Amino acid sequence: MITPEAMHLAESMAHYALIVMAIVYTLRLRWFLGFAAGKERQAPTGAEDTTPKKGSMYSLMNIAMPWAMESTRKKPFFYMQFVLFHLGVVSGITLSFTIPFAPEFTASPVVHLLFKIFLGAACLVGFMRIIRRMTDKYVRAISTPDDHFAVWLLTVWFGLAFFATDMAGGWMQYIYFWMTMFFLLYVPFSKISHYLYYPFTRWYIGKTMGRRGVYPIRRGRVAG
Amino acid sequence: MSVQTNGKQRSHKAEMALKRMKSKLNRQVVGSLVGCVHCGMCTDSCHYVQTNPGDVTYAPAWKADRLRKIFKREIDWTGRVFPWWVGAKSVFSDEDLEELKDIAFGKCTNCRRCTINCPMGVDFATFNRMLRGMLVSVGVMPEGVAVVSKDQWEIGNQMGVLKEDYLDTLEWMADEMQIELDDESAQIPIDKKNANVVYSINPREVKYDPRTISDAAKIFHMAGEDWTMPSEGWDMTNFGLFSGDDDLGGAVAGMLYDKVIELKGKKLVISECGHGYRSTRCEGPNWAKKDVPFEMESSVITMLNYIKEGRIKVDKSRNPQPVTFHDSCNNARSCGLFEEPRELLQLVCEDFREMYPNRAENYCCTGGGGAMSMSEYAGRRLKSAKVKADQLKATGAEVVVTSCHNCVDGLSDCIKHYELGMEVTQLVNLVANALVIPEKPVVVPVEKEAEKVVAHAESLVNRTILIVDDEPDILTFFSTVLEDNGARILTATDGEEAVELAMREQPDLITLDINMPGKDGGWVFSRLREEKATSQIPVCIISGKPELRRLIYERSVPPPEGYVDKPVDEAMLMRNVRKILDLSKRDQTHSVESN
Numbered sequence: 001m002i003t004p005e006a007m008h009l010a011e012s013m014a015h016y017a018l019i020v021m022a023i024v025y026t027l028r029l030r031w032f033l034g035f036a037a038g039k040e041r042q043a044p045t046g047a048e049d050t051t052p053k054k055g056s057m058y059s060l061m062n063i064a065m066p067w068a069m070e071s072t073r074k075k076p077f078f079y080m081q082f083v084l085f086h087l088g089v090v091s092g093i094t095l096s097f098t099i100p101f102a103p104e105f106t107a108s109p110v111v112h113l114l115f116k117i118f119l120g121a122a123c124l125v126g127f128m129r130i131i132r133r134m135t136d137k138y139v140r141a142i143s144t145p146d147d148h149f150a151v152w153l154l155t156v157w158f159g160l161a162f163f164a165t166d167m168a169g170g171w172m173q174y175i176y177f178w179m180t181m182f183f184l185l186y187v188p189f190s191k192i193s194h195y196l197y198y199p200f201t202r203w204y205i206g207k208t209m210g211r212r213g214v215y216p217i218r219r220g221r222v223a224g
Numbered sequence: 225m226s227v228q229t230n231g232k233q234r235s236h237k238a239e240m241a242l243k244r245m246k247s248k249l250n251r252q253v254v255g256s257l258v259g260c261v262h263c264g265m266c267t268d269s270c271h272y273v274q275t276n277p278g279d280v281t282y283a284p285a286w287k288a289d290r291l292r293k294i295f296k297r298e299i300d301w302t303g304r305v306f307p308w309w310v311g312a313k314s315v316f317s318d319e320d321l322e323e324l325k326d327i328a329f330g331k332c333t334n335c336r337r338c339t340i341n342c343p344m345g346v347d348f349a350t351f352n353r354m355l356r357g358m359l360v361s362v363g364v365m366p367e368g369v370a371v372v373s374k375d376q377w378e379i380g381n382q383m384g385v386l387k388e389d390y391l392d393t394l395e396w397m398a399d400e401m402q403i404e405l406d407d408e409s410a411q412i413p414i415d416k417k418n419a420n421v422v423y424s425i426n427p428r429e430v431k432y433d434p435r436t437i438s439d440a441a442k443i444f445h446m447a448g449e450d451w452t453m454p455s456e457g458w459d460m461t462n463f464g465l466f467s468g469d470d471d472l473g474g475a476v477a478g479m480l481y482d483k484v485i486e487l488k489g490k491k492l493v494i495s496e497c498g499h500g501y502r503s504t505r506c507e508g509p510n511w512a513k514k515d516v517p518f519e520m521e522s523s524v525i526t527m528l529n530y531i532k533e534g535r536i537k538v539d540k541s542r543n544p545q546p547v548t549f550h551d552s553c554n555n556a557r558s559c560g561l562f563e564e565p566r567e568l569l570q571l572v573c574e575d576f577r578e579m580y581p582n583r584a585e586n587y588c589c590t591g592g593g594g595a596m597s598m599s600e601y602a603g604r605r606l607k608s609a610k611v612k613a614d615q616l617k618a619t620g621a622e623v624v625v626t627s628c629h630n631c632v633d634g635l636s637d638c639i640k641h642y643e644l645g646m647e648v649t650q651l652v653n654l655v656a657n658a659l660v661i662p663e664k665p666v667v668v669p670v671e672k673e674a675e676k677v678v679a680h681a682e683s684l685v686n687r688t689i690l691i692v693d694d695e696p697d698i699l700t701f702f703s704t705v706l707e708d709n710g711a712r713i714l715t716a717t718d719g720e721e722a723v724e725l726a727m728r729e730q731p732d733l734i735t736l737d738i739n740m741p742g743k744d745g746g747w748v749f750s751r752l753r754e755e756k757a758t759s760q761i762p763v764c765i766i767s768g769k770p771e772l773r774r775l776i777y778e779r780s781v782p783p784p785e786g787y788v789d790k791p792v793d794e795a796m797l798m799r800n801v802r803k804i805l806d807l808s809k810r811d812q813t814h815s816v817e818s819n
Binding site: 031032033035036037038039040041042043045046047050059062063069070071072074075078082136137138139141142143144145146147189190191194197198200201202204205206208209212213214217218219 | 249250251252253254255256258259260261262263264265266267268269273278280283285286289301302306308309310311339340341342343344345346347505506507508509510513514515516519520556557558559560561562563581582583584585
């Protein structure tokens with residue numbers, strides 16, 4: 001059994017890591033925003049009911065609109081994997097707070113079951129992603145050691161979190177907190193930090209495409 | 225010359241290319257460079273991938289990584305500290321730059337299809353253009369790109385059309401229009417101040433497809449538009465879009481904007497050209513770093529408005545054949561111009577059939593991004609065109625319509641290569657064909673009409689015309705028409721016979737088919753121009769394929785005196801023959817006077 005002091009240390013380290021991550025992210029954002037944004041001087045084109053703002057909102061929201069892009073529309077199974085994987089991330093992070101600060105919440109049967117479902121599914125998807133990254137010729141060709149490590153790291157972390165939900169004070173929970181600490185320290189330096197840039201890339205492409213009347217995407221009757 | 229960097233020698237060119245990259249980075253581009261998660265969702269969206277299964281070097285993310293690796297190694301902190309871990313790698317040698325050239329120019333048409341399919345919003349096409357710009361800044365580019373860019377820098381238009389040739393073509397088109405409409409007020413006004421519309425075109429129209437100019441002029445005239453064409457700064461195309469050279473882009477767009485301001489034009493109408501529209505209407509103000517004080521619109525919108533406002537009347541039964549529409553990537557995916565052409569097509573064609581996928585999701589014609597000027601990649605281009613060919617075939621249409629000159633060439637090549645037997649045309653041609661022109665209530669006294677016929681018949685008396693064509697039907701048709709008008713006719717069915725007859729008989733005019741077996745029209749034309757005995761004989765090129773005009777124009781000899789597109793009717797043939805003979809007579813008079 002892990003002593004309460006050791007567990008407390010692991011939990012605290014994970015939370016301190018979160019602070020470090022926030023500091024590194026701040027520096028990252030400062031660096032990113034140091035690049036001047038390109039200015040759009042053109043008068044709007046395309047359909048009159050499209051605007052830069054509408055385009056940006058559409059662009060930001062298309063994460064929740066699998067029909068909006070051909071790439072997600074034609075691969076609904078892959079899109080489902082994406083959703084489960086990211087729900088797993090949210091669950092894993094939430095768990096690192098609910099275990100120490102709201103154990104009764106985590107112990108509630110419904111919440112407990114939801115954690116299990118999301119983390120279990122995310123872990124399964126993680127394994128599928130590992131296999132895909134190693135076997136899909138195109139994905140393998142673009143993968144760096146960081147890409148491989150990131151998906152392994154998350155998959156193992158999901159697995160630990162899965163077991164951490166029902167082993168209060170046990171080894172799994174202990175390892176899970178140390179792993180969370182490592183994960184949070186690693187994230188800002190890896191491709192996992194993509195979500196930091198996501199709002200910017202989607203906002204800017206949406207603004208441009210909205211000004212030009214391309215977003216929201218219009219399709220003729222049936223797309224092939 | 226090389227520079228020592230982190231213990232490695234770097235060539236001067238590589239060093240300069242990196243400097244250029246650093247100077248061009250903005251937040252949008254950096255976001256795209258750091259935002260990719262290597263998910264591979266963009267892979268299938270690319271027509272190159274679909275036609276080269278298994279070749280990872282065509283995958284958008286793989287291609288994008290060539291620049292991303294450099295960015296990470298040179299700019300991004302993780303790449304600078306742990307290059308191996310994040311796949312960071314810079315460029316050091318000229319060979320590295322050549323490899324990048326092959327990818328940036330030869331494996332991507334910047335069609336932006338992967339961009340709209342990226343869940344992260346990574347705009348690959350924009351930074352592939354930036355990569356091109358980096359390479360161009362140090363002179364690493366396909367030869368075709370260098371030649372076209374040079375023409376646009378030095379002559380002001382991307383095909384090196386001289387001012388006098390441009391003005392001659394406009395005059396010729398105006399004359400044709402006057403004859404066709406039987407209306408002397410039908411003009412192409414040049415440099416008219418305060419006009420409502422200033423019309424800008426693609427130099428390809430002057431060189432290979434002047435019919436689009438006369439068709440547009442006819443539409444403006446019938447609409448009663450107060451319009452003009454500029455004598456300079458008329459090229460709305462912009463090779464800066466393809467080469468990634470923002471300086472060229474800004475200079476070319478600026479020239480056009482300045483001319484409209486000088487003429488005090490109210491609106492700039494841009495003829496049908498995808499990259500021209502995007503460059504002039506959308507990107508130009510950004511490149512030129514100036515706000516444009518007048519309105520700009522595509523001629524597609526102008527024509528549609530004329531019909532909606534009742535300024536022109538059209539009869540769709542004149543375009544009965546089944547047509548489909550190809551969305552130019554630059555028009556649709558980058559400028560949102562996709563509903564208007566469809567609306568217009570429904571008004572001027574009887575049988576419009578949609579192509580799938582379409583609009584912003586359409587596939588590139590495969591000739592985009594300047595690919596038509598890069599002959600070294602023609603094999604790859606045509607292979608990738610299989611996707612487009614399948615799309616076209618599935619429509620069952622006989623005619624594919626597009627609003628882009630680049631696409632006209634790309635689609636023509638695709639159709640020829642995959643033997644689809646389709647025709648490519650533009651909206652302006654269909655609208656002009658559907659135009660309802662009110663007949664003039666002219667009463668011609670019988671005796672005067674007879675005099676007119678005699679006068680016409682006599683107009684070719686004592687003229688010898690050599691007709692060169694391998695098709696017996698054309699030979700018979702031309703011979704009959706021209707003989708009926710009093711000409712003496714010589715005929716030749718192949719190139720060598722044509723040259724021999726021309727040298728021996730010294731005809732007053734030669735009508736020359738471009739597409740003949742053996743020695744083609746291009747060869748015959750060169751020989752005629754090079755031989756002293758035949759160099760002054762006027763030549764009228766006859767062709768069923770406007771794109772073949774390059775066989776003539778790419779030769780370093782004076783251009784022909786006229787062009788006639790097949791199918792040719794009697795009136796068209798006689799109009800052109802008379803015009804060329806009149807012009808030739810006028811030239812001779814001028815030269816005698818000046819002597």
